[in-house]
Amino acid sequence: MRLYLAVAALMLVLLAHAEAQEEPTIEQHFANFQTKVMELGKDLSEKATAAFKKLEESEFATKTTNWFNEQMSKIKDAFTK
Secondary structure, three states: OHHHHHHHHHHHHHHHHHHHHHOOOHHHHHHHHHHHHHHHHHHHHHHHHHHHHHHHOOHHHHHHHHHHHHHHHHHHHHHHO
């Protein structure tokens, strides 16, 4: 009978120890948080870069740039005369 109780108590201790080890520590939580923030920043920068590149190559941006250049040329010509 004592042997069964000892084995049962040992199993409970091992089970409790295994469950305690599975919980991440504060350090692990901060490391995971840091990793997630870094991934978020990287994804955000990639999306922003792609959006700016798309905007830069758009027809509207090209036409607007050309219009401003024409207006500046007209102003420069007006001042040089």
